[in-house]
Amino acid sequence: MLSPTTMKVVRESGAVPQATWLMEIEGVSKAFPGVKALDNVSFQLKRGTVHALMGENGAGKSTLMKIIAGIYTPDSGTFRLRGQQIKLVSPLDALENGIAMIHQELNLMAPMTVAENIWIRREPMTKFGFVDHAKMRKLTADLFSELNIDLDPDVAVGTLSIANRQMVEIAKAVSYESDVLIMDEPTSALTDKEVAHLFAIIKTLRAKGKGIVYITHKMNELFEIADEVSVFRDGRYIGTREASTVTREEIIRMMVGREITQMFPKDIVPIGDVIMSVQELTLKGVFANVSFDLHKGEILGVAGLVGSGRSNVAETLFGVTPATSGTISIAGQKVAMTSPQVALAQGMGFLTEDRKETGCFLILDVQQNMQVAVLGGEFVQNGFVRQSALTRVCEAMRDALRVKTPDMHERVENLSGGNQQKVLIGRWLLTKPRILILDEPTRGIDVGAKSEIHRMISQLAGQGVGIIMISSEMPEILGMSDRILVMHEGRATGILSRDEADQVKIMELASH
Amino acid sequence: MTIETKSSSAPVAKARSRRLPPEFNILVVLIGMALMFELLGWVFEGQSFLFNILRLRIMILQVSVIGIIAIGVTQVIITSGIDLSSGSIVGASAMVAASLAQSSDYTHAIYPGLTNLPAIVPILVGIVVGGLGGFINGGLIAWTGIPPFIATLGTYVSIRGFAKWYTHGNPVSFLTPQFNVIGSGIVPVFIFLICAAIFHVVLGYTRYGKFTYAIGANRQAARVSGINVQRHLIYVYVIAGLLSGLAGIVTAARAQSGQSGMGVGYELQAIAAAVIGGTSLTGGVGRIWGTVFGTLILGVVTSGFTFLNINDYLQEMVLGGIIVGAVIVDQYRQARRAKA
Structure with missing residues (x-):
């Protein structure tokens, strides 16, 4: 076995053996206390291919990726890179062996410039031992032109959009002359246009002979960009298929081990009276003159590109950022929505877009996360929390939502994304809301959990709850909504009924 | 969490025994240190x-x-804040309380018309002074949004200034025996333990407690969950101030006088006690019993070194090491727990 440093020497000498496989993993297992994350998994990556990894959350994709990227050390199994068996001990080790990971949570230093971020630890130096900024800028510009990225190397990363930050991460990975690039759901926060740009870059990289491991939950991406797809389930490797021949149904079957007959089970329920009426709602500089009515039992979908102001409207409706003008009426009464407390008192709930930033209390347990929004109500007497009663309803909610957790005292950060989302939905269901705002309720969630959450939303509508559902996924919007409000650049460009809405009409409204 | 517990026939019982309270480790350290000195x-x-x-x-x-101060500081740190002003509040509260606790035997009382007051007056006024200091801290942090470190650094300086200005630096002596009772014998120990018991319950079982942890764990999520974060932060700092005020009264009663230099450096010792006791400076984590044990560890170490006739300066050097060591160990434990 060659040590990583030896590998590095071999690599730098140019004497890399031209192995058939860029990367081969055989019989890798990894256990964490209480869970076998990977069980005897194999995986092979060819040069110049995009290899998609699919599977429900908790299937083991992320663990496998972290092993490839040197973050975890496997308990057993072999790992060959370009035909040489190696053992990675750290992410740095992986980088020096030509393996770069682009994380779902981007790891960039926001106050520093684009160029500084890319060349950190490898800054070009002048002969006096100072950082050579001119050269660093030039190197960055060259890198960007090679990848067809249009960014100023001198701006602070913190000022860039998520999509542009991702471009910086990719450029950084390429700058290491990595042969293996790992992308973990890179499109989850991108608009269609940005996705197209990303795919163009991926194709460039593929043409250069790089191997790209691409984790995704989106089926259409698979057919658009991937050459091969490997499916995982419950920590086990299920199989690999050619993307050009496999069908959508086959992949779903491999992922869930069962057929999902109906992806978007929207029941037809009677639509009631207007529960919320919004007139000319404006947040200066962000969005203007948004008006709509929401009825009892209605699911109002909100479509639009990321950055169109969708999430800002949601925040304003819930009082997180109070409106500068316009009115919100609930059940016929005008309400000054000045804070989330007011919204809560009006029977509103708000599932935020960013689970980790504004949703979960990651270091607190499931119980604490679920109960936090009902601590104002019936479960508190003279300031004391009636914990046993509250625990009972939370446990009932956990069972109803089928949250997979060892117990209520598990830290939420140890749960999978789908289960975290269920905990947050549970939080709002406990408040028995009249109006529920859901911002990207199924982002980054596996197929099984997704359809469970859709069923839940549909059931709630059936009980007369008015639901505002923001989503970037067109099938979700089209499948679930009774009406669809489309936004573009801070304006509501139209409202479509379920019958008249289709992908083309929505895209037209969303892009001009 | 192990695979065995999952398949075990009595998972609930297992789950309970598995999760020792986090402060158990600190208790072990406390006992270990005591035995070492023994x-x-x-x-x-x-x-x-x-x-x-x-x-x-x-x-x-x-x-x-x-310890009394540390109980308040623990709550502040759980919200991911910090309170540097507690030592100064001790000084201010000691001065004001002492000035209202003077006996008529003394001819140069600060307020000649207000001597021999019932002890409850200086006690309450002293606590209120602390509460006011805490309110200034909380108000600055909640309404202007400046970092707690800066806000309380400011009040640390200003409130100490107030304590000195109050009598132009002169000590206030000849206090009523009634007032001195709260500092005599082991009364301070009782006050400490009662406060600890009260706030153990408050943090664990009240809405106030749940909100405190939630704000420290994720301020943004707390806000979106309908918690009035600003108001709650003010409560937390006021409570910390009230406890510092109480500590000031106890200090004055123990010394049977009020001195403007009282409580210098207490804020750092209180923070050390909380941190040794497992409270995380990043917020969301910490328990009162941990702080109580942390306080006792400070006591055992100081007392043990004196007992062994170790040089005072050397004591301080070692104490610093213990504080840092405690955090290193705790961080390691946290990392292990997060992975599990």
Whole structure:
């Protein structure tokens, strides 16, 4: 076995053996206390291919990726890179062996410039031992032109959009002359246009002979960009298929081990009276003159590109950022929505877009996360929390939502994304809301959990709850909504009924 | 969490025994340190360290005031804040309380018309002074959004200034025996333990407690969950101030006088007690019993070193190491727990 440093020497000498496989993993297992994350998994990556990894959350994709990227050390199994068996001990080790990971949570230093971020630890130096900024800028510009990225190397990363930050991460990975690039759901926060740009870059990289491991939950991406797809389930490797021949149904079957007959089970329920009426709602500089009515039992979908102001409207409706003008009426009464407390008192709930930033209390347990929004109500007497009663309803909610957790005292950060989302939905269901705002309720969630959450939303509508559902996924919007409000650049460009809405009409409204 | 517990027939019972309260580790450290001094005592001094009622009494008395402050500071740190002003509040509260607790035997009382007041007056006024200091801290942090470190650094300086200005630096003596009672004997220890018990319950079982943890764990999520974060932060700092005020009264009563320099450096000792006790400076984590044990560890170490006739300066050097060591160990434990 060659040590990583030896590998590095071999690599730098140019004497890399031209192995058939860029990367081969055989019989890798990894256990964490209480869970076998990977069980005897194999995986092979060819040069110049995009290899998609699919599977429900908790299937083991992320663990496998972290092993490839040197973050975890496997308990057993072999790992060959370009035909040489190696053992990675750290992410740095992986980088020096030509393996770069682009994380779902981007790891960039926001106050520093684009160029500084890319060349950190490898800054070009002048002969006096100072950082050579001119050269660093030039190197960055060259890198960007090679990848067809249009960014100023001198701006602070913190000022860039998520999509542009991702471009910086990719450029950084390429700058290491990595042969293996790992992308973990890179499109989850991108608009269609940005996705197209990303795919163009991926194709460039593929043409250069790089191997790209691409984790995704989106089926259409698979057919658009991937050459091969490997499916995982419950920590086990299920199989690999050619993307050009496999069908959508086959992949779903491999992922869930069962057929999902109906992806978007929207029941037809009677639509009631207007529960919320919004007139000319404006947040200066962000969005203007948004008006709509929401009825009892209605699911109002909100479509639009990321950055169109969708999430800002949601925040304003819930009082997180109070409106500068316009009115919100609930059940016929005008309400000054000045804070989330007011919204809560009006029977509103708000599932935020960013689970980790504004949703979960990651270091607190499931119980604490679920109960936090009902601590104002019936479960508190003279300031004391009636914990046993509250625990009972939370446990009932956990069972109803089928949250997979060892117990209520598990830290939420140890749960999978789908289960975290269920905990947050549970939080709002406990408040028995009249109006529920859901911002990207199924982002980054596996197929099984997704359809469970859709069923839940549909059931709630059936009980007369008015639901505002923001989503970037067109099938979700089209499948679930009774009406669809489309936004573009801070304006509501139209409202479509379920019958008249289709992908083309929505895209037209969303892009001009 | 192990695979075995999952398949076990009595998962609930297992789950309980598996999760020892986090402060158990700190208790082990406390006992370990006490035993270490016991052993060293027999080796070097030829006598017992622990089986000496007088020494134990002095040991706990010495740290009771720090402990009272640390209970408030723990809550502040759980919200991911910090309070540097507690030592200064001790000084201010001691001065104001003492000035209203003077006996008529003394002819140069600060307020000649207000001597021989019932002890409850200076006690309440002293606590209120602390509460006001805390309100200034909380208000600055909640309404202007400046970092707690800066806000309380400012009040640390200003409130100490107030304590000195109040009598232009002169000590306030000849206090009523009634007032001095709260600092006599082991009364301070009782006050410390009662406060600890109260806030253990408050943090664990009230809405106030749940909100405190939630804000520290994720302020943005707390806000979106309908918690009035600003108002709650003010509550937390006011409570910390009230406890510092109480500590100031106890300090004055123990010394039977009020001095503007009282409580210098207490804020850092209180923070140390909380941190040794497992409270995380990043917020969301911490328990009162941990802080109580942390306080006692400070007491055992100080008292043990004195017992072994170790040089004062050397004591300070080692104490610093213990504070840093405690955080290193705790961080390691946290990392392990997060992975599990």
